[in-house]
Every structure is written in structure tokens, then in C-alpha cells.
Amino acid sequence: MFDLTGKKAIVTGAGQGLGRGMATALHDAGAEVVIIDISEQMKHTAQEIGKSGAPVHTVKGNLLDLESREIAFNKAIEILGGQVDILINSAGIHDRRSCMDLPVENWSRVMEINSTAVYHACKIVGEKMIKQGSGKIINMASMLTFFGGFNATAYAASKGAVAQLTKSLSNEWAGYGIQINAIAPGYMATDMNQDLLTGSNERLPQINSRIPAKRWGTPEDLGGVAVFLSSKAADYVTGVILPVDGGYLCR
Template sequence: MFDLTGKKAVVTGGARGLGKGIATALGNAGAEVVLIDISHQLDHIVQELKPRFKVHSVYGDLSTFAGREEAFQKAISLLNGKVDILVNSAGIHDRRACFDLPVTDFNKVMEINHTAVYHACQFFGKTMVEQGSGKMINLASMLTFFGGFNATAYAASKGAVGQLTKSLSNEWAGYGVQVNAIAPGYMATEMNKDLLEETNERLPQINARIPARRWGTPEDVGGAAVFLASDAANYVSGVILPVDGGYAAR
């Protein structure tokens, strides 16, 4: 039930962090994967993964409508017009207090973390609905549930991703398309490198609240993504799944 052989997947933000972990897990489970990313590491990552599974690269700027349209068209062309799995993993953070965060920078976070997710769901959702099958996985966050600290833009964007996930599930579950989200807890990735510094006064507080007694990894999130992308999750829709070592239950 967890075999993805023959499935075609698109992963935004797939060249690094959680996106790379998810793309690798999907590929190892049998899927053909297109990575969409703006990172200069994209081609290097694809070459690294090619010996293990079928993978393609699409350089894409998700901060603009035109950039997204071009990237999405290239991705679906590489997959010969079919897509079974969409993972919206691309995201940015701006750790500034409200008074220090201009509206223009707030909008940059919303554009990539929420508007681009909506755009990708709309674009690839048409193909999935026509096929009568598909799995969409959005990357939410603990801040989908909590307010966070110095995270107004990020929390707003991830709260919106949670509601978008549930709304699209309501629209498309009847067409055989399951829309779900993963809410990672504290992850040891590049995005959180500042939080992981020993000089960060919040680090002991964060560590004390994680029952698993460690931060998560891209591999932890990859396993959850394989489940949600597989036939094992055919009756799972509209869920925001915490992958957090028990943080939200504390």
C-alpha cells in the first residue's frame, strides 16, 4: 500500500531541507520526481539523486505569477502531462517583530508560503481532478496552530495553508483527490540554524518541550509524506498531520 512505483510527483522547494527529504523519500518509494527550486544547488542535488531514482530539475522563481506558471508548465511537460503527487514544500521565514517588518516584506512571505501554494494546487489540481486521482501535500507548521514569536508573516501564511488544505479537501475529495498537510515541529534544517545556536536563549525552552528529546529531520517528514502520497491514505483527506516529536501534545 505504500509503494509509489509508476507515480509522478512534483515537489516545490525540493533541493534542500524538508523538500529534499520528502523528494528523496518519494523517489525511494518508486515515484518519478520533479524538483522545483530557485537554489543554485538544484542541478547538483538532482545529479546526486539520479542513481537512485528517476528525477528532474526545474529552476523556478515562485515569488511571481509568471515564474510559477513557467515552472509548473515545465514540470508537467517533463511528466508527460500526468501528475499523481504534489508537495508544496517551498517556504521562507522572516524572524522580525511586527514593528520591524514592513508590509512589503510581510507580503513576500505570504506570496511564497501561501499564494504560491494556492497557485500550485490550482494548476496541478486540474490534472488530478480530470484523472480522478491525486495526492496533494502542503507543508504547514506548528505555527498553523500556535502564534509563534517574532513570526507574524510566517504564522499568518502557515495558518492560511492549513485552512486552504481543508477547503480544497472539501472541493476535491469527491473527485478522488486527497488534500492533506504536514505540520513539522522543530526541524534541524537551514531555516532554523539561528534557533539551533547554543547562544540562543530560547533553545533550552524549545528542547524542554519536545517529548522525543530531539529535533526532527527531513527523513522524519519524508516518511509521513510517503504515507499521505500512497494508497494507504486513500481515505485520509483534510488532515493537518503534526510530525513534531510530540511537541503539540505537550
């Protein structure tokens, strides 16, 4: 039921971090994977993940740019022979500044990658999935989909948009056999959060005290959830924002 052998997947932002963890899990479950990223790190990641089993490919793309996104996704679809069974929109950025310190240009950059590029990717891949009559799309929400956060106006707004986009597209496409869900990671030990994890800041003890699991998450913690939502086991699961947070949301 969780076997992805023969399935073809695209994962954005999978050169490192959470995207890499999910791409690895899909590959280990049998899927052929294309990583779309702007970082050259994706090549090393693809080599590591693809040492055995199904192929892992890379496509370089700048998700800030509309034309570059179209070229990258069309190239990825071509590599996969025109078939896409799974899309994971994992690429994302954060600009951790107060509203008064955040220029409008930086707001726009966060919104472009975290929400507009997600919409664009869903639209490009969704066209293929509608013709196929099947597909799984996983978007990346956040704890800040539910909370306002601190010094995170653009990020929180973008992740709120991802949740509503996920639910709206689920309403449109569930009848075509496409399931669209979002994962809302809790506090994860990734490069994006290094400023919170290192140095002296008042937020770290506040966060730690609210996680019942008593640890931050890792990219590997998202692997099983990504495989579940990509598999036949989730054929009747759609429009869900699924927290993977060690219990943070319950406190």
C-alpha cells in the same frame, strides 16, 4: 500499499532541507520526481537522489512571481508527460522579526511564497488531477499553524492560511478522487532554523524542554509521512493537518 512505482511527483523547494527529504523518500518508493526550486543546489540534489531508480528532474522557478510559477509548473507537467499523481508544496521562507521591525513588503513576500504560491500550485496541478480522477497533494503547515510563535507574524499567518486552504480544497476536490493533506513539522534542524540552533538565545532551551522526543527533527523524519500521504494507503485520508513534531504539540 506504499509502493509509488510509476507515480509522477512534483516537489517544490526540494533543493535542500525538508523538501529534499520528502523528494528522496518519494523517489526511493518508486516515484519519478520533478524538483522546482530557485536554487542551483537542486541540480546537485537531483543527481544525488537520482543515481538509481526512477528519474529525478529539475525546473528552475521563482515562486514569488506569478508568471514564473506558471511557466515552471507547466514545464514540470510537460516533463512528466502530462500526468501528475503527487504534489508536495514544500517551498517556504521565514522572516524572523517582530511586527514593528517587519516592513509590509517583507510580510507580503512571506505570504506570497508560503500561501499564495501554494494556492496557485494546487490550482494548476489540481486541474490535471481532476481530469485524471485521482491525485495526492501535500502542503506544508507548521507548529505555528496552531501557535502564534515569537517574532513570526507573517510566517504564522501564512501557515494558518495553508491549513485552511488544505481543508477547503479537500472539501472541494475529495469527490474527484483527490486527497489533500498538510504536514505540520515540529522544530526541524534545517537552514531555516540555524539562528535558533546556534548562538546564544533564550528560545532554544524553551523549545528543547518541550520536545518529549528530546531531539529536533530532521528532513528524513518527514519521508515516511510523505510516502504514506502520497500512497494508496491514504486513499481515505483527506483534509488532515498531521503534526510530525516529536510530541511537541502534546505538551
